[in-house]
Amino acid sequence: MSRRFRPLEPLKPVIPKHRVPPWGQGGGRRDETTGSCRGPDMVMRIAVVGGGLTGCLIALEYAERGHQVMLFDREASLLSRASAANEGKIHLGYCYAADDGFRTAERLIEDALWFRPILERWMTPETFDTCVCEPFYYTVPTDSALSEERITAHFARVDIHIRERKRHLGLAYLGQDETPDFTPCQPDHAADAPFFLTQERGVWPIGIAERIDGSVRAHPRIELRLASRVHRIEPSGSKWRVGLTEPTGATEGPFDIVVNAAWAERRSIDRRSGHSLPGSWFTRYKFGVIVQQASLLLAGDVPRNTTATSGPFGDCVHYPANDSLYCSWYPVGMCFSTMDDELGQRPILPQPPETLMRGTFEGCATFAPVFRRLAALPSPLPARIVGDFIIAKGRSDIDDPGSELHRRSDHGVRELAPGYWSIETGKYTSAPRCAIECVDASLGRA
Numbered sequence: 264m265s266r267r268f269r270p271l272e273p274l275k276p277v278i279p280k281h282r283v284p285p286w287g288q289g290g291g292r293r294d295e296t297t298g299s300c301r302g303p304d305m306v307m308r309i310a311v312v313g314g315g316l317t318g319c320l321i322a323l324e325y326a327e328r329g330h331q332v333m334l335f336d337r338e339a340s341l342l343s344r345a346s347a348a349n350e351g352k353i354h355l356g357y358c359y360a361a362d363d364g365f366r367t368a369e370r371l372i373e374d375a376l377w378f379r380p381i382l383e384r385w386m387t388p389e390t391f392d393t394c395v396c397e398p399f400y401y402t403v404p405t406d407s408a409l410s411e412e413r414i415t416a417h418f419a420r421v422d423i424h425i426r427e428r429k430r431h432l433g434l435a436y437l438g439q440d441e442t443p444d445f446t447p448c449q450p451d452h453a454a455d456a457p458f459f460l461t462q463e464r465g466v467w468p469i470g471i472a473e474r475i476d477g478s479v480r481a482h483p484r485i486e487l488r489l490a491s492r493v494h495r496i497e498p499s500g501s502k503w504r505v506g507l508t509e510p511t512g513a514t515e516g517p518f519d520i521v522v523n524a525a526w527a528e529r530r531s532i533d534r535r536s537g538h539s540l541p542g543s544w545f546t547r548y549k550f551g552v553i554v555q556q557a558s559l560l561l562a563g564d565v566p567r568n569t570t571a572t573s574g575p576f577g578d579c580v581h582y583p584a585n586d587s588l589y590c591s592w593y594p595v596g597m598c599f600s601t602m603d604d605e606l607g608q609r610p611i612l613p614q615p616p617e618t619l620m621r622g623t624f625e626g627c628a629t630f631a632p633v634f635r636r637l638a639a640l641p642s643p644l645p646a647r648i649v650g651d652f653i654i655a656k657g658r659s660d661i662d663d664p665g666s667e668l669h670r671r672s673d674h675g676v677r678e679l680a681p682g683y684w685s686i687e688t689g690k691y692t693s694a695p696r697c698a699i700e701c702v703d704a705s706l707g708r709a
Contacts, residue, residue, distance in 0.1 A: 307519035318524035320698035326484035342472035345651040360417035361669035370672040381695035545657040548599035550650025551591035566631035592626025
């Protein structure tokens with residue numbers, strides 16, 4: 264039977280690596296099931312499958328605690344898929360008003376408060392500051408699945424919980440000491456609909472990815488196996504071997520611990536390794552559009568960071584660090600869904616990229632009319648499509664008010680067999696905290 268770990272108490276304070284040496288060097292234990300000795304002074308050999316943000320942070324934590332790590336990824340570079348192809352929002356739960364139990368907001372607030380302290384083990388505060396974006400506005404379209412009254416009641420509850428958790432943990436959300444309540448407002452050049460300014464912010468995913476990539480490549484105890492697609496994880500006595508499908512079909516190992524932190528292929532790897540996960544899973548492929556030199560193109564009239572809620576709408580966020588603008592419109596960008604766990608490569612886009620980009624701009628113009636200026640630009644557009652799979656428990660899409668996709672709290676780390684761990688990150692927001700939970704649990708610190 265697998266063991267599921269979900270912390271009942273807040274994580275221990277994480278001290279930034281650039282200031283103080285990390286806590287928990289070694290951190291081994293004896294596995295009572297296998298008899299394998301994992302003492303505090305034993306250097307273990309550990310495999311991490313998946314070179315996204317979660318996998319890279321797990322590899323860095325293990326390595327910094329004195330262990331030898333081999334990090335596998337099917338791509339030729341780290342952090343090149345979902346960890347880079349998202350809007351970078353560090354969720355506080357505002358857009359999960361359809362979760363009547365409030366568990367999604369509770370979980371995401373906790374994860375969001377830990378996001379910066381954990382990442383600052385691998386970057387300076389000054390570097391992190393350059394990646395932080397301005398606050399998000401939320402707008403409620405006339406065809407929202409939820410009423411404005413229900414959404415604002417949820418926002419008020421979120422604000423109260425944020426203050427409580429910040430005070431309890433002694434943490435500041437993304438370094439922002441203030442905890443302002445959401446505020447009704449009407450941004451300049453916005454659509455005629457209710458708007459609310461919140462304290463929620465985003466980060467520039469590419470900037471985060473570049474810094475974490477550099478830390479992984481510079482670490483002497485991390486060995487990379489890129490362009491290596493993992494097929495299954497195989498027992499080898501009391502240890503484990505990692506079986507590859509590409510490029511040679513060879514196996515690597517043995518390893519004392521193996522962590523499956525893959526994103527799109529996590530479930531299929533676990534299944535091929537003899538561990539099918541319970542429940543139904545709904546996989547979507549969603550893309551957004553990155554516009555380069557947004558301030559120049561729009562003569563400084565860059566739209567405010569905005570999310571339209573609740574339903575299949577869109578969002579936009581500006582990254583000041585490189586003056587790029589991310590935008591997405593769900594009816595255009597959600598172009599593939601399946602219940603299958605064998606996903607393969609990204610799906611073929613249903614229309615030419617420029618057609619999809621202009622459709623995205625027209626959709627976003629419903630809450631920020633300035634997007635019509637982008638849609639009217641001549642070809643070639645100074646933009647590109649970015650996207651990847653979104654994987655969550657459920658059977659139906661977000662246009663269904665009863666869909667499980669509106670409840671995103673049940674993620675974390677699970678031990679499928681002694682020394683074999685599988686980690687469901689859930690959201691980009693949750694990656695750092697999930698990584699620490701995994702390393703602590705597997706080394707006996709949970």
